[in-house]
Amino acid sequence: MQIFSLKGKTALIVGGSRGLGKGMATGLAAAGAEVILVSRSQADCDAAAADITAKTGSKAIGIGMDIKSVAGVNAVVDKAIAEFGKIDILMNAAGINIRMPSLEYTEEAWDDVLDTQLKYVFFMCQAVAKTMIAKGIKGRIINIASLSSVIGLPNIVPYCGAKGAIVQITKALAQEWAPHGINVNAIGPGYYETTMTKAVFEDKARTAELLNRIPLNRFGFPEDLEGAAVFLASAASEYVTGQTVYVDGGFLAK
Numbered sequence: 001m002q003i004f005s006l007k008g009k010t011a012l013i014v015g016g017s018r019g020l021g022k023g024m025a026t027g028l029a030a031a032g033a034e035v036i037l038v039s040r041s042q043a044d045c046d047a048a049a050a051d052i053t054a055k056t057g058s059k060a061i062g063i064g065m066d067i068k069s070v071a072g073v074n075a076v077v078d079k080a081i082a083e084f085g086k087i088d089i090l091m092n093a094a095g096i097n098i099r100m101p102s103l104e105y106t107e108e109a110w111d112d113v114l115d116t117q118l119k120y121v122f123f124m125c126q127a128v129a130k131t132m133i134a135k136g137i138k139g140r141i142i143n144i145a146s147l148s149s150v151i152g153l154p155n156i157v158p159y160c161g162a163k164g165a166i167v168q169i170t171k172a173l174a175q176e177w178a179p180h181g182i183n184v185n186a187i188g189p190g191y192y193e194t195t196m197t198k199a200v201f202e203d204k205a206r207t208a209e210l211l212n213r214i215p216l217n218r219f220g221f222p223e224d225l226e227g228a229a230v231f232l233a234s235a236a237s238e239y240v241t242g243q244t245v246y247v248d249g250g251f252l253a254k
Contacts, residue, residue, distance in 0.1 A: 003236045007032035010084040011233065014067060014076070014124060015094030017044040019194040020144070022052070023222020024091060024187075024229040029058035031230045033089065036080045037062045067094065068115040070123050077127045086135055089233045090128040091142045092121045099199060102157045110158050117162035122169055125184070129177055138181030140233045143170050145188035145244050147251060167244050174242030183241040185232045190248025192220040215250035 011028045015021035016037035029035045029052050037045045037052075037060065045062020052060040061083060065076050080087055096116045098109045125141055132139035146163040153160055166186060174184040191210055193201045201207055211217065228247050231237050246252055 004230055004234045005032050006089070006230065006234055009033045009088040009233070010036070010080075010086055011089035011091065012036045012038065012076070012080050012087050012128065013091045013093060014038040014120070015144075016091070017041065017048040017062065020189055020192060020222050020225055021091070021093030022048050024093060024225050025060075026052050026055060027223070027226025027229045028089065028091075028233055029053075029056040029060060030226070031234065032058065033233070034059040034084060036060075036084065036087075038065060038067065038076055039094065040064060040066050067120045067124065073120060073123045073127050076124075077131065081131060086137060087128050087131055087139070088137055089140045089142070090124065091144070091229065091233075092124055093144045094120065095144065097156055097159045099155045101155055105157065113158040114162055117159060118165050118169075121166060125169075125173055129173075129180070129182055132182055133177075133180050139183070140237070141173070141182060141184040142229065142232050143184070143186040145170070145186040145246075147188060147190055147246070147248060149186075149188055149244065150252065170244065171242045178241060183232075183237060185237070185241060186244040187225060187228050187232065188244050188246040188248065189225060190214070190220055190246065190251045192222065192224075210251075213251055213254055214248070215254055218249065220247065220249060 011033040013025040016025040017039035025035050037048050039045050042064025045064050049060035049062045063079050066072050143166050145166045148160040149163040149167045170186045228245050
């Protein structure tokens with residue numbers, strides 16, 4: 001359907017070189033968007049971009065950059081604008097998690113998680129929104145939340161705090177930037193087997209317990225997020241802003 005088409009759009013996907021970020025980037029490219037993938041590894045970005053172009057036919061490039069600093073964020077946006085002239089869609093999908101009992105958490109570990117899960121998200125939103133406003137683009141910003149945005153989980157307290165904050169800054173930015181025609185929403189994935197969730201999936205008793213909690217009776221695949229990503233990036237979501245869409249197989253409904 002034309003309402004879901006992203007032809008003529010440019011999408012910047014931070015954390016788009018692998019896992020869920022790459023899955024959503026592939027969905028955006030399949031809908032017609034040209035995509036820019038960002039991660040720390042230029043080689044990973046280039047490989048993912050080549051794979052996405054081969055699968056979808058859409059132009060894809062990679063930018064290797066550490067985005068935990070504002071300087072890194074600005075450098076990414078400058079490179080994206082230099083290559084494509086504009087950014088219509090921003091997806092903030094980069095993230096890390098450090099599993100550690102809260103009584104043992106160090107300042108360094110705390111800063112690593114918060115800088116990657118929260119600090120960069122705000123400043124990337126800010127930098128991209130400035131270009132959207134300057135160019136009169138009615139843009140789409142999609143942040144990545146989590147089940148831990150609404151439920152508490154042990155040994156990942158900073159991650160839970162950051163993901164809870166993602167929902168709140170998504171709401172706040174949606175209100176502030178609505179007059180500029182910028183829609184800000186979030187996607188909250190459920191349980192998907194990725195590098196970051198490896199420790200969870202290695203615990204067979206835990207995975208059996210989680211599976212019992214999911215009404216659709218399976219864990220997610222990266223392609224399960226493509227539909228939500230395309231919806232929130234396209235004209236189909238024109239009247240949707242400040243929302244978090246949970247793609248969790250019904251986990252939170254049970």
